[in-house]
Amino acid sequence: MPALRAEALYGDRIVRCFAERPTSLHAMFERSRASRAQHDASVFESRRWSYAQVGDEADRLSAAFAAQGIAAGERVLMLLSNRPEFLTVLLALQRLGAIAVPVGVREQRPGLAYIANQCGAMAIVFDDELAERVPDSSDSPALSRRIAASSLVTLASTAQTIPPAAPTRETDVAVILYTSGTTGQPKGAMLTHLSIAHSALHFQACMKLGAQDRSALAVPASHVTGLIAIVATMWQVGGAVVIVPEFKADAFVRLMARERVSHTLMVPAMYKLCLLSPVFAEADLSAWRVGGYGGAPMPVATIDALAQALPGLTLQNAYGATETTSPATMIPAGLTRAHADSVGVALPAADIRVMDDEGREVAPGATGELWIGGPMVVPGYWANPQATAREFTAGYWHSGDMGSVDEQGFVRIVDRKKDMLNRGGFKVYSVEVENVLMAWPGVVEAAIVGNPCPVLGERVHAFVHAPSLRPDDEVLKRYCAERLADYKVPESFTWSAEPLPRNANGKVMKRLLRTLP
Ligand code: AMP
Numbered sequence: 001m002p003a004l005r006a007e008a009l010y011g012d013r014i015v016r017c018f019a020e021r022p023t024s025l026h027a028m029f030e031r032s033r034a035s036r037a038q039h040d041a042s043v044f045e046s047r048r049w050s051y052a053q054v055g056d057e058a059d060r061l062s063a064a065f066a067a068q069g070i071a072a073g074e075r076v077l078m079l080l081s082n083r084p085e086f087l088t089v090l091l092a093l094q095r096l097g098a099i100a101v102p103v104g105v106r107e108q109r110p111g112l113a114y115i116a117n118q119c120g121a122m123a124i125v126f127d128d129e130l131a132e133r134v135p136d137s138s139d140s141p142a143l144s145r146r147i148a149a150s151s152l153v154t155l156a157s158t159a160q161t162i163p164p165a166a167p168t169r170e171t172d173v174a175v176i177l178y179t180s181g182t183t184g185q186p187k188g189a190m191l192t193h194l195s196i197a198h199s200a201l202h203f204q205a206c207m208k209l210g211a212q213d214r215s216a217l218a219v220p221a222s223h224v225t226g227l228i229a230i231v232a233t234m235w236q237v238g239g240a241v242v243i244v245p246e247f248k249a250d251a252f253v254r255l256m257a258r259e260r261v262s263h264t265l266m267v268p269a270m271y272k273l274c275l276l277s278p279v280f281a282e283a284d285l286s287a288w289r290v291g292g293y294g295g296a297p298m299p300v301a302t303i304d305a306l307a308q309a310l311p312g313l314t315l316q317n318a319y320g321a322t323e324t325t326s327p328a329t330m331i332p333a334g335l336t337r338a339h340a341d342s343v344g345v346a347l348p349a350a351d352i353r354v355m356d357d358e359g360r361e362v363a364p365g366a367t368g369e370l371w372i373g374g375p376m377v378v379p380g381y382w383a384n385p386q387a388t389a390r391e392f393t394a395g396y397w398h399s400g401d402m403g404s405v406d407e408q409g410f411v412r413i414v415d416r417k418k419d420m421l422n423r424g425g426f427k428v429y430s431v432e433v434e435n436v437l438m439a440w441p442g443v444v445e446a447a448i449v450g451n452p453c454p455v456l457g458e459r460v461h462a463f464v465h466a467p468s469l470r471p472d473d474e475v476l477k478r479y480c481a482e483r484l485a486d487y488k489v490p491e492s493f494t495w496s497a498e499p500l501p502r503n504a505n506g507k508v509m510k511r512l513l514r515t516l517p
Pocket of ligand 1: 179224293294295296297317318319320321322323343399401413416427
């Protein structure tokens with residue numbers, strides 16, 4: 001484990017940092033490019049790219065982007081699926097010192113316009129199939145460059161002089177990732193070079209990763225897990241990113257075998273789908289050493305079934321969030337089964353406090369809100385001092401997760417303070433969906449609750465009070481689908497002619513709603 005020391009950072013924080021660390025996301029890639037030039041950096045379908053090839057392509061793209069006016073500090077949206085261009089575009093932006101803003105490809109046009117405007121993005125690079133979702137000049141006037149993925153090859157081939165890597169400070173923002181929240185509007189968590197470096201070092205040390213590792217990018221590259229746990233971590237160790245365009249269990253299992261994948265991090269539902277796949281039993285998965293999971297708890301039955309089928313696999317639960325640049329806790333290797341109800345222990349540079357509503361630490365072992373501190377915690381939300389002040393205190397992020405820490409340091413999550421559903425690892429903040437539903441003429445009240453699902457954990461169910469409307473689930477679904485990412489669209493509805501039940505303070509009683517048919 002690398003040595004830690006206290007450092008004064010971000011003006012008013014003292015954080016324990018790894019003394020030896022890469023200075024930027026770009027530097028992590030460049031070091032592996034120098035030492036692993038001819039080794040696989042990425043694999044996609046039947047093609048593979050060495051570190052030298054990915055580096056050369058990214059260099060040429062950075063020249064083309066610079067010619068388009070993209071410069072240090074500019075925000076650039078990346079509406080790109082899991083594909084090789086995601087990696088080269090990200091690297092090209094990092095070379096220029098620009099700020100990458102990856103956005104989930106399931107985001108719809110109103111959400112994209114909100115994000116583009118909130119961060120003042122000047123450019124977007126997008127999958128051609130998603131062109132009609134790209135905000136136009138009336139939605140987002142500042143968005144002056146719209147670059148289709150299919151044009152990147154031509155753009156790169158016209159590149160003239162390759163610009164030198166822009167100087168960056170560790171506390172500069174490298175990436176902004178938008179997360180929803182209890183207020184409904186997404187907030188842009190500012191991932192810095194420092195926060196990313198610490199997360200990559202945590203994964204490297206706690207999962208014992210090295211240059212021989214090959215990691216499957218099966219979750220979206222635009223989510224903190226894909227971006228940090230897989231991409232940044234593989235660049236740090238000099239390993240290969242095996243890109244999975246879309247998770248389908250049978251194809252995924254075949255790919256894991258063919259590419260001799262040794263590592264991945266996924267949500268529990270994806271492991272479950274692998275176990276259900278008919279291909280799983282015959283596939284040679286002997287190279288698969290480390291199976292990280294997170295986002296939601298894994299049922300003990302799934303842990304046991306995996307242990308039986310893949311005795312060489314070390315399963316490790318990791319808990320974290322966008323605001324903590326991925327992991328804050330992890331299960332030490334070998335202890336998953338014995339501590340199946342725990343998300344593990346605080347990572348070396350992480351500090352976890354359990355706090356009550358008044359901001360006081362609770363008694364040892366008692367339950368409270370988990371506050372997370374450390375160099376991997378982001379310094380706040382982009383251009384949003386109110387939300388930053390509300391959700392952070394002196395460098396600690398208020399997670400909204402209720403939990404406890406036992407005397408051995410094992411952290412347990414018992415509940416959520418935030419009104420959020422977890423649909424197979426995709427977070428759905430109720431208020432965002434409720435706001436969309438309530439904007440529909442005729443809908444007076446709406447409340448979102450999770451319907452338990454054996455595979456996905458929870459599915460989105462809506463209670464709707466619309467006395468003058470004829471109940472029609474399909475119409476409301478279509479309306480939501482135009483405005484919300486698909487996984488947020490309610491899959492079932494309860495139409496109510498009566499107002500929704502509320503408590504004395506006027507809050508909708510969701511606990512009661514969950515017990516209703
Ligand atoms: P996101 O910002 O999308 O990564 O979501 C972060 C949230 O996911 C956390 O605040 C938790 O509520 C939940 N979460 C993350 N990891 C775990 C885990 N290992 N076990 C249970 N819940 C988790």
